[in-house]
Amino acid sequence: MTKVTRYPPGEIIIWLFIMAELLVFGLFFAAYAITRIDNIELFELYQQNLDTTAALYNTIALLSSSYFVIRSVIAIKADEQKNAYRWMLLAVVMGLVFIVIKTDEFAHHIDNGITLSTNTFYMFYLSLAFFHYLHVILGLVVLGVLARNMNKGMYSSKENSSVETGASYWHMVDLVWLILFPLVYVM
Amino acid sequence: MKYTSQMVAKPYFIAAIALFVGQILFGVIMGMQYVVGDFLFPEIPFNVARMVHTNLLIVWLLFGFMGAAYYMVPDEAETELHSPLLAKVMFWIFLAAGVVTILGYLLVPYATLAEITMNDLLPTMGREFLEQPTIIKIGIVVVALAFLFNIGMTILKGRKTVINLVLMIGLVGLAVFFLFAFYNPDNIVLDKMFWWFVVHLWVEGVWELILGSLLAYVLIKTTGVDREVIEKWLYVIIAMALITGLIGTGHHFFWIGTPGYWQWWGSIFSALEPIPFFMMTIFAFNMVNKRRRQHPNKAAVLWALGCSVMAFLGAGVWGFMHTLSFVNYYTHGSQITAAHGHMAFYGAYVMIVLAIISYAMPMLNGRKAANSMKAQIVEMWSFWLMTISMVFITLFLTAAGILQVYLQRMNGDASLPFMVVQDKIEIFYWMREGAGIIFLIGLIVYIASFFVGRDQPEAEMPK
Amino acid sequence: MKIKKQSTIVETVVFLLLIMLTLVTYQVGKMGLSGVNISLGVFAIALFKGALISEHFMQLKHASGLWRWMILIWLILLGIVIYLAFTA
Amino acid sequence: MSQAFTKSMARNIFYGGSMFFFLLLLVLTFDTVESLPKTDNRENLTEQVAKGKHVWENNNCIGCHTLMGEGAYFAPELGNVYKRMGNSKEAIIAFIKYRPKNGIPGRRSMPQFNLTDDELDAVAEFLKYVSEINNQNWPPNIQG
Numbered sequence: 001m002t003k004v005t006r007y008p009p010g011e012i013i014i015w016l017f018i019m020a021e022l023l024v025f026g027l028f029f030a031a032y033a034i035t036r037i038d039n040i041e042l043f044e045l046y047q048q049n050l051d052t053t054a055a056l057y058n059t060i061a062l063l064s065s066s067y068f069v070i071r072s073v074i075a076i077k078a079d080e081q082k083n084a085y086r087w088m089l090l091a092v093v094m095g096l097v098f099i100v101i102k103t104d105e106f107a108h109h110i111d112n113g114i115t116l117s118t119n120t121f122y123m124f125y126l127s128l129a130f131f132h133y134l135h136v137i138l139g140l141v142v143l144g145v146l147a148r149n150m151n152k153g154m155y156s157s158k159e160n161s162s163v164e165t166g167a168s169y170w171h172m173v174d175l176v177w178l179i180l181f182p183l184v185y186v187m
Numbered sequence: 188m189k190y191t192s193q194m195v196a197k198p199y200f201i202a203a204i205a206l207f208v209g210q211i212l213f214g215v216i217m218g219m220q221y222v223v224g225d226f227l228f229p230e231i232p233f234n235v236a237r238m239v240h241t242n243l244l245i246v247w248l249l250f251g252f253m254g255a256a257y258y259m260v261p262d263e264a265e266t267e268l269h270s271p272l273l274a275k276v277m278f279w280i281f282l283a284a285g286v287v288t289i290l291g292y293l294l295v296p297y298a299t300l301a302e303i304t305m306n307d308l309l310p311t312m313g314r315e316f317l318e319q320p321t322i323i324k325i326g327i328v329v330v331a332l333a334f335l336f337n338i339g340m341t342i343l344k345g346r347k348t349v350i351n352l353v354l355m356i357g358l359v360g361l362a363v364f365f366l367f368a369f370y371n372p373d374n375i376v377l378d379k380m381f382w383w384f385v386v387h388l389w390v391e392g393v394w395e396l397i398l399g400s401l402l403a404y405v406l407i408k409t410t411g412v413d414r415e416v417i418e419k420w421l422y423v424i425i426a427m428a429l430i431t432g433l434i435g436t437g438h439h440f441f442w443i444g445t446p447g448y449w450q451w452w453g454s455i456f457s458a459l460e461p462i463p464f465f466m467m468t469i470f471a472f473n474m475v476n477k478r479r480r481q482h483p484n485k486a487a488v489l490w491a492l493g494c495s496v497m498a499f500l501g502a503g504v505w506g507f508m509h510t511l512s513f514v515n516y517y518t519h520g521s522q523i524t525a526a527h528g529h530m531a532f533y534g535a536y537v538m539i540v541l542a543i544i545s546y547a548m549p550m551l552n553g554r555k556a557a558n559s560m561k562a563q564i565v566e567m568w569s570f571w572l573m574t575i576s577m578v579f580i581t582l583f584l585t586a587a588g589i590l591q592v593y594l595q596r597m598n599g600d601a602s603l604p605f606m607v608v609q610d611k612i613e614i615f616y617w618m619r620e621g622a623g624i625i626f627l628i629g630l631i632v633y634i635a636s637f638f639v640g641r642d643q644p645e646a647e648m649p650k
Numbered sequence: 651m652k653i654k655k656q657s658t659i660v661e662t663v664v665f666l667l668l669i670m671l672t673l674v675t676y677q678v679g680k681m682g683l684s685g686v687n688i689s690l691g692v693f694a695i696a697l698f699k700g701a702l703i704s705e706h707f708m709q710l711k712h713a714s715g716l717w718r719w720m721i722l723i724w725l726i727l728l729g730i731v732i733y734l735a736f737t738a
Numbered sequence: 739m740s741q742a743f744t745k746s747m748a749r750n751i752f753y754g755g756s757m758f759f760f761l762l763l764l765v766l767t768f769d770t771v772e773s774l775p776k777t778d779n780r781e782n783l784t785e786q787v788a789k790g791k792h793v794w795e796n797n798n799c800i801g802c803h804t805l806m807g808e809g810a811y812f813a814p815e816l817g818n819v820y821k822r823m824g825n826s827k828e829a830i831i832a833f834i835k836y837r838p839k840n841g842i843p844g845r846r847s848m849p850q851f852n853l854t855d856d857e858l859d860a861v862a863e864f865l866k867y868v869s870e871i872n873n874q875n876w877p878p879n880i881q882g
Contacts, residue, residue, distance in 0.1 A: 033731060063665065071661070434763060447874055602881045
């Protein structure tokens with residue numbers, strides 16, 4: 001019996017990028033945790049200033065968005081182009097919800113004069129959150145293009161590699177947030 | 188050679204090699220001054236020798252890039268160069284500006300040079316690598332614009348290939364980021380910060396695009412591998428170069444008065460900077476292994492492969508060694524930095540220019556594809572002489588650097604003053620000077636390779 | 651080799667599970683519970699959520715060899731680092 | 739294998755990725771420029787300091803020395819030389835002023851630049867200013 005290598009969904013290159021991205025985020029997470037060792041009180045104090053409820057809504061937004069993307073992928077594989085398009089639009093909307101809430105949070109920080117240099121905790125929090133925020137924007141652009149192409153009927157049960165590629169990237173953005181949320185807001 | 192206008196590349200290549208000789212001569216002089224402090228003092232003080240050494244390097248690499256562009260762009264675009272005349276005129280202007288600048292450094296004290304070029308009107312002089320008088324800097328911009336115009340028009344009217352496009356993006360970036368050289372505020376922190384927008388975004392940014400493009404061109408030509416495959420690799424490599432390199436700028440913002448968060452951003456992203464270089468090595472060897480034909484110009488293939496390896500070692504490995512902020516805290520501005528600088532410049536940029544010269548020169552001299560076997564053997568000797576001596580220069584400087592860091596930076600209150608430490612590590616400077624002289628011999632052998640075996644037939648395609 | 655189709659029902663269940671776990675995490679934060687064990691518990695939940703994303707959303711459970719494990723290994727390494735840092 | 743990785747994909751990653759990180763660099767640069775007043779000692783950036791910087795540049799000091807670790811590695815670090823010389827501008831001025839014209843036999847020596855008294859004061863003032871920049875406690879010790 002020959003052993004068949006089964007590859008992850010989408011273009012293989014995206015997985016190399018996902019790993020590279022996760023490596024960067026992983027290093028940032030590790031740096032956060034290691035720096036926290038010597039600054040526990042500082043970190044716990046300023047953690048309380050963060051809006052955990054906003055972060056909860058954001059988590060739900062991203063999770064739903066990821067879920068909608070999956071529904072879209074399932075639909076396109078069943079050649080239900082219209083449905084796939086609708087699910088993808090919903091996913092984009094949920095991503096935009098995340099952006100709106102997060103932008104509002106950043107605006108509050110700026111109003112309060114908080115910058116990267118305020119203290120070590122904010123340096124990490126803002127760096128991580130902003131870097132992730134940019135990824136959400138990039139992911140939304142990808143999803144937007146996919147939705148547009150779906151509307152044009154460019155994908156089908158045979159031709160959906162791009163959809164899976166974009167979906168994989170979006171799940172990575174979601175995954176990073178699922179770690180970021182407890183680590184920075186709760187723990 | 189398909190288009191007669193490609194011939195304008197030839198004077199550029201010859202000038203590049205001539206200035207390269209000058210660079211190495213002054214390198215040897217500086218190496219001597221490291222061990223015999225009053226060597227040529229006060230006629231050629233160290234700072235003057237260094238200025239000549241580094242400025243010649245930059246200028247001859249630019250000559251090399253321009254020559255490479257004039258050779259490659261018409262070939263890729265499948266059309267004649269927009270204006271060979273403009274290219275020739277710019278050659279003489281650029282050469283004259285370069286020679287005048289070097290003579291200015293050597294003949295009058297730097298302060299006098301600043302005075303006669305009216306530096307006070309728009310002060311830009313006296314910063315590392317940007318020592319050229321302001322008027323010369325303006326001249327560089329003019330030459331660059333004319334060059335970009337010439338290349339750009341050629342690309343526009345011809346076939347648009349990825350290789351040409353990437354080269355163009357790299358060259359435009361080179362010109363754009365040079366403009367930061369004109370920003371010189373009184374605030375030293377701002378000055379240093381934006382100075383890196385020239386230096387870092389050149390060598391760890393847009394120059395890598397030029398490097399990738401030239402390497403891809405030489406590989407397409409010598410291996411016959413499918414263009415689609417090579418262009419795909421090229422895109423991925425330069426994507427990684429910019430993705431890591433742009434934020435990687437942060438590794439220069441650790442200790443110059445900029446905020447502490449750069450230690451994180453800079454460390455993390457510059458730690459990834461070896462990735463594009465590693466991919467480049469894999470790329471080059473992969474393509475050569477998958478070659479569809481044997482190219483008779485073995486020397487060019489050797490330079491291309493050597494470039495990918497040495498760039499990875501010099502820029503990737505030696506860069507990574509001291510890029511993390513907690514390491515860099517001790518190694519910053521030591522001989523370790525010098526070691527990295529030497530091997531990275533040689534591996535990435537010197538070798539790619541020599542690769543393209545090696546590939547193009549036979550055709551520019553009227554050959555069909557390659558020099559005689561005899562000339563190639565001499566050239567390959569020079570490859571090994573220069574490359575191995577550069578490895579040793581790097582190793583000796585690294586050894587000197589490690590000792591320097593230990594004695595001067597890590598010994599707490601018992602740390603020794605700079606000059607005391609310099610005396611203690613003198614032996615390594617002597618060895619470096621020895622390796623430097625062998626490099627010079629390698630360079631002489633390289634030049635000799637242009638003159639031997641001219642009357643012999645071309646090397647044959649191996650069966 | 652035919653890969654089993656993604657099932658709408660399974661993905662929906664996983665999604666609801668992820669939402670539930672998120673609410674638990676949030677509640678722990680709101681109750682102001684603190685202490686190393688609580689933190690590590692919260693993080694364990696996060697890692698589990700990550701594994702769900704990797705296996706189901708990203709469909710890596712169908713991939714073979716290292717491909718399947720790449721994100722799980724990342725999660726495990728992260729877990730080790732966080733554990734060491736929070737118990738240090 | 740359906741994972742045919744296309745060239746257009748690679749191109750998109752290049753353009754998207756570089757734009758993305760270039761914007762990030764701009765944002766971080768903006769933040770840095772905004773927060774520099776906290777570290778760059780600009781309240782002490784007097785006319786004389788600015789003049790000292792020009793003296794520093796016009797004599798190509800960076801061609802031998804490092805300043806906050808950047809420059810040539812032939813001569814000592816000067817970012818903290820004010821402190822190394824015992825917080826004394828006079829010591830710096832005297833050192834520059836009395837360099838022997840023909841050097842020291844067999845050893846490295848700083849050239850005699852023939853600076854005026856005002857230029858000497860300006861460059862010393864500049865070095866004092868630089869030594870008071872908050873640069874994350876670099877160098878590790880006074881030897882630079």
